[in-house]
Amino acid sequence: MERLPSFAYVLPASIGEAGQFLAAHAGVVKILAGGTDLLVGMKEGINNYKYLLDLKQLAELTGIKETAAGVEIGAMTTLHEIAESALIKQDWPALAQAAGMIGSPQIRVRATIGGNISNASPSADSAPPLLVYQATVIIWSIDGKRELPLADFFTGPGATVLRPGEILYAISIPKPGANASGAYFKHGPRRAMDIAVVNVAALIETDDDGICRQARIALGAVAPTVLLAEQAGAILSGKKLDAALLEEAALAAQAIAAPVTDIRGSAGYRKDMVKVFTLRALKKAAGIN
Numbered sequence: 662m663e664r665l666p667s668f669a670y671v672l673p674a675s676i677g678e679a680g681q682f683l684a685a686h687a688g689v690v691k692i693l694a695g696g697t698d699l700l701v702g703m704k705e706g707i708n709n710y711k712y713l714l715d716l717k718q719l720a721e722l723t724g725i726k727e728t729a730a731g732v733e734i735g736a737m738t739t740l741h742e743i744a745e746s747a748l749i750k751q752d753w754p755a756l757a758q759a760a761g762m763i764g765s766p767q768i769r770v771r772a773t774i775g776g777n778i779s780n781a782s783p784s785a786d787s788a789p790p791l792l793v794y795q796a797t798v799i800i801w802s803i804d805g806k807r808e809l810p811l812a813d814f815f816t817g818p819g820a821t822v823l824r825p826g827e828i829l830y831a832i833s834i835p836k837p838g839a840n841a842s843g844a845y846f847k848h849g850p851r852r853a854m855d856i857a858v859v860n861v862a863a864l865i866e867t868d869d870d871g872i873c874r875q876a877r878i879a880l881g882a883v884a885p886t887v888l889l890a891e892q893a894g895a896i897l898s899g900k901k902l903d904a905a906l907l908e909e910a911a912l913a914a915q916a917i918a919a920p921v922t923d924i925r926g927s928a929g930y931r932k933d934m935v936k937v938f939t940l941r942a943l944k945k946a947a948g949i950n
Contacts, residue, residue, distance in 0.1 A: 665704055671714045676721060676828065680803045682714055684826030690714055692828065694737060694776035697768050722775075722830065725749065731836040733799075736775025736829040740787075741766070743774055752836055755790040755843035755862050762786055762847055775829045778814070781821050782856075784882035788815075789862035790845050792879035792889055794834050801830040808833070815886040838874070841866035844945035846938045850925065857882045858926040859934040861914075863942035865897070873897045878910070878939060883918040883931055890914035893939070902947045911940040 671690075673679035683690055689711040691699060702708050716722055722737040725746050732748065743749055744761035763769060763777065763786045777787045778798070788811070796811045803826065811832070814821050823829065837843070843864045849855035860881040866874045876897035878890040893913035900906060920931035944950065 665700065666706075666709050668703075668710055669712045671712050672718060673714065673716070674718075676716075676719050676801060676830075677803065679714060679716060679719065680801065680826050680828060682712075683828070684803070686712055687825035692716060692779070694779075695739070695768075695772035697764065697772045698776065698780055716828070722828075728833070731834050734774055734832045734834070736778075736831055737773050738775075739770055740764075740772045740774060740777065741769040744769060753790070753794055753834060753843065755845040755864070756787065756794060756834075759786040759790045759845045759847070759860075759862070762845075774832060778811070778832070779821060779823065779829050781815050781817070781819050781886070783818055783884060783886055784857040784860065785887065786847060786857065786860060786881075788887040789860055789879035789881045790843065791832065791834065792887060793843060793862045793864040793877040794837065795877070796832050796834045798829060799831040799833060800827050802827045806830060812889055817885050837864065838866045840868065840874075842946045842948065844942040846942050846945075848934050848938055856925065859883060859920075859931055859938055861935070861938045861942045863939070863946045865902070865943065865946040867902075871901055873900055873902055876910070876943075878914050878943070880914060880918060880935060880939070883920040883935055888917060890917055890939070892917070897943075902949060904944070904949055907943040907947060907949060908940060910943060911936045914939040 691710040693713040693715040723735040726733045740760040749757045798814050799808050845862045847857045847860040849858050862879045864877045876894040878893050880888045893910040896910045915936040918932050918935045920928045922928045
């Protein structure tokens with residue numbers, strides 16, 4: 662039976678204490694959020710750390726708070742809370758749907774939104790909907806907070822812009838327009854508890870005459886980081902939507918995908934599925950059969 666390597670467990674009493682410990686032990690400490698990926702990886706020998714810094718008791722990092730502009734979700738908020746939140750379901754339904762598709766119910770009550778993002782997996786379920794909803798990340802350090810678009814947070818597979826001593830504090834999401842609709846689709850070998858072969862989120866906002874004001878499409882699991890298909894969205898902007906136009910946008914999204922072959926699917930299959938699932942997401946967001 663695989664066993665966890667030995668490590669020291671650290672439970673800070675404040676975020677300031679956590680930041681100081683991170684800065685002082687850079688390279689040998691890892692933040693413990695839900696632990697649903699971290700501890701498995703340590704058991705498998707993928708990674709090893711001298712210290713695990715548990716942030717679960719820091720109340721300021723948890724919760725879903727409605728703001729004047731939209732919502733702020735603490736980085737330590739569980740995926741279960743997000744999936745079941747009436748507020749998230751109402752205004753950011755694609756995010757609620759994605760959160761509810763991650764792992765099992767047992768995983769979702771432990772796993773956190775911050776952990777899902779900070780892992781920087783190209784197939785992370787929460788990343789595509791957060792990108793189409795124009796989320797920003799709030800990063801804390803002892804020097805203060807900084808905020809940047811989520812699209813700028815990822816630098817590669819498993820890599821982010823977080824510096825030693827920095828903590829992902831929260832995710833801020835503006836409220837979509839009154840005529841905006843989002844959709845999320847995930848494709849994998851199994852119906853549940855699987856890593857995506859392709860995942861796609863789409864957001865379409867129209868004016869009162871049904872003209873597309875903006876369209877945003879994000880693709881997961883088909884590049885080193887989650888992709889915003891900006892050219893595909895631009896095809897729809899300013900136009901009355903129909904099935905043919907949505908297919909044109911889906912083809913444009915497919916064109917920017919650069920997947921690799923792995924045990925879950927070949928590069929060619931993944932690229933084919935980008936068009937299929939982008940079109941499904943766009944049709945659902947646009948209300949077109």
